Amino acid sequence: MKLPIMPPVAPMLAKSVPTIPAGASYEPKWDGFRSIIFRDGDDVEFGSRNEKPMTRYFPELVAAVKAELPQRCVLDGEIVVATDAGLDFDALQQRIHPAVSRVTMLSEKTPASFIAFDLLSLGDEDYTGRPFAERRAALEAALAGVNSPIHLTPTTTDVAEAQRWFVEFEGAGLDGVIAKPLTGTYQQDKRTMFKIKHVRTADCVLAGFRWHKGSTEAAPLVGSLLLGLYEQGRLQHVGVVGAFTALRRAELVQELAPLMLADGEDHPWQEWASAEAHQGQRLPGSVSRWNATKDLSFVPLRPERVLEVKYEHMEGSRFRHLAHFVRWRDDRTPGSCTYEQLEQPLTFALHDIVPGLGSDQAGLG
Template structure:
């Protein structure tokens, strides 16, 4: 490639804040794979946040880039999989498959979209040193004619509109708002933007743990559950961030609750019947070969956790520990306590997103 900005490039990052700051450019925070696309004629590369190429997993986007983007450009954005109703992150994760035949099939069955939101280079011009207002104006001009599966994210400088987006867009699977300084330059791998994400709490049952990679007597993560209206304990996510000293303490504290799978709600017979339970030898999509088996605990302890959003009946990201709740009974930890966001159509945010591309 002969571009003024060459791969690999670490994307510019955002720091978390609790409120939307005034005097910035605001845009939806997309929930997908962050990616910088590099195009030099027929050469196209999709880089990831960790600077590893993802090009082979999204052949439909490569073809769209060749057909629609400027001949030579570098654009920052997000790869998503969308339905008419919402973003589907779990489906997007499945796109990272090692087999070429499977990649081709998935590109047809669950096609991805690319949401563009920043410009790093166009032709021979390096835009990274220019203020965001200039980069955005140039990006709008460069992408004026694009159609699905390529899209340009909406932006606003109106704080009231950004606050409305924060509330409404969650119902379509977006997880907050990004605020960018109007005069800020593009700084790779620097947290110079701001992200405002949804934050909620829930009381959950601790139903098991996974051991830490450092040894069998150290807790790696706690498995969380919630009861359905029918009294079934569903696996909804994990807590995974503890200091090492606390991990060892947790191991000792939880030993009296260790039980057998036959006496546990997440037994293998129930799993075969289709209930939401962790698999005995489930493999992580992100770490091939990583054993995610767990130690079952009698579901007697309740913990309050902080989380950002749900995806289906599971917590989308790893939850954060707040405190133990000895005053709560496990049976009282149900889905009814969870706040459900308003429903919102993706096509109302970006026209054409989540709808089949022409042809």
């Protein structure tokens, strides 16, 4: 394979914003596996968000790429599994399996599709330095007449149309709208696009768990999962997930067992019992400020697994309330789970709400 853009490539990313911005190109936000397709004749590779190849898991798409795409190209897009009821992310996750026989079976039972939405190279030309409007026009020309399961995502520059998509497309399993600056270049691993989603979600690192208060030696139950996000290379405690059924709590005991630390293994939060360790770092094992007798000890896990959670809003650097489990994200790497993905509310001074409140209060009292 010899292309102007060679694998691995870290996809360009999006930052959450609360409303649809004006003056951009808008497209639906697909709920699947982000993937960059590299094709050089009969050589085809599917890159992933974590830059690891996914080619072997989607043989039906490899065949489709050879049949439908230009001989030499690099495309950014999303792998999805579509059903009559909408997108099926659970079925998509099942496609990631080590057994060739199962991959083959699932490729026939739950075939995937590829939704193209950006062009990185075509022939010998590198398009990453060109504005999105130009990349989009070239993508449309390159994929003119393309057949299923390869598709071109719709776009619009009409904000009202994008708002309609945001409302109506949710019923099909899409989870929002992406806005791309028309003059923006393709910047790997940079959050230069914008995403508007229906709920606030975050991909977090699973770093440990606490036992449920009803757990016994004979019938152990997981109480809550401890969540972390990376900040300047350090894994910070950001909150917990804990709303599980009793059956699910029992299942989690077995599911998390392979992640438990072996003797001598280190953990990012192993120093939690030291009061000094809490200076400048958010750790999960400090004494509760509401109940000094409450046991906040936890079972540390190797921080290797990622889960998506839904949350209401942030309080400082933590989730304000209990987060809610959405799904495992085995397509994400722990190191990609940073605070940058979170929606940052606009700063608003108290004195702009109530005149004098919060402004120059030092001498009052």
